[in-house]
Amino acid sequence: MAEIIRMCIGCRGRFNQKLLNRFKCEKSKVISYNGFGRSFYICEKCIKDKNIDKKIFRVCKNNKIDVTTLREIVNI
Numbered sequence: 545m546a547e548i549i550r551m552c553i554g555c556r557g558r559f560n561q562k563l564l565n566r567f568k569c570e571k572s573k574v575i576s577y578n579g580f581g582r583s584f585y586i587c588e589k590c591i592k593d594k595n596i597d598k599k600i601f602r603v604c605k606n607n608k609i610d611v612t613t614l615r616e617i618v619n620i
């Protein structure tokens with residue numbers, strides 16, 4: 545079975561989907577992907593990087609989105 549490869553929005557590196565954290569933008573916050581709509585991926589390294597916030601603002605097309613949930617979800 546072929547691996548599913550997805551790109552991290554932070555470093556743009558390509559990883560096995562299983563190694564990535566998957567999220568989506570919903571209204572005013574970032575939530576864990578729930579199976580509906582568009583999602584995006586962040587690798588383990590980038591999720592600890594403060595600069596990831598800007599990348600998320602761009603992906604979500606919303607520079608006021610609450611990204612604090614991101615770190616709560618992954619327990620950082």
Ligand SMILES: [Zn+2]
Pocket residue numbers: 552553554555556557586587588589590591
């Ligand atoms: Zn990354």
